[in-house]
Amino acid sequence: MNNENKNIGRFELWGKWTPELQIAIIPLLEKFERLLPPWCSIAHVEEDHRDMTAECGVDFEYRRIRLSLGPRFFAGTAPEREMWLIHELMHGTIHHLFNVAHDIARNLAQDNEIARTMALKSLREANEGVTTDMTTLVQQLLLTTQPKQP
Numbered sequence: 582m583n584n585e586n587k588n589i590g591r592f593e594l595w596g597k598w599t600p601e602l603q604i605a606i607i608p609l610l611e612k613f614e615r616l617l618p619p620w621c622s623i624a625h626v627e628e629d630h631r632d633m634t635a636e637c638g639v640d641f642e643y644r645r646i647r648l649s650l651g652p653r654f655f656a657g658t659a660p661e662r663e664m665w666l667i668h669e670l671m672h673g674t675i676h677h678l679f680n681v682a683h684d685i686a687r688n689l690a691q692d693n694e695i696a697r698t699m700a701l702k703s704l705r706e707a708n709e710g711v712t713t714d715m716t717t718l719v720q721q722l723l724l725t726t727q728p729k730q731p
């Protein structure tokens with residue numbers, strides 16, 4: 582059984598997904614659909630066969646996110662998959678700010694290669710750090726707001 586372009590809220594599974602992978606991803610997408618940024622109208626989710634975990638691409642102008650999930654994502658434990666998905670969704674939220682800062686840094690540096698390289702390196706590291714912090718904060722918030730198990 583293969584389904585094409587199945588919608589889970591604002592997520593849309595792109596391409597062919599095996600039943601096993603659908604079972605692994607659909608409950609996560611249902612659980613975390615509310616973490617998509619409010620401006621996002623559609624988030625395409627695709628299986629990526631490269632040796633990778635996950636990536637998030639943002640097309641802010643068209644209000645779209647592209648989420649690519651690789652073999653390492655599906656090889657992870659359930660808590661790892663949750664953390665990685667939240668992390669990529671946080672990238673989706675912050676990516677517009679990153680792009681604006683990236684363009685400003687590049688324009689200010691102009692032909693100064695050293696200044697441009699240093700600015701963009703710092704920006705990428707700060708972007709990853711803030712994304713990781715936001716992931717931790719969201720995970721802690723989810724832990725404190727989930728109903729207690731009997």
Ligand SMILES: [Zn+2]
Pocket residue numbers: 668672709712
């Ligand atoms: Zn990241």
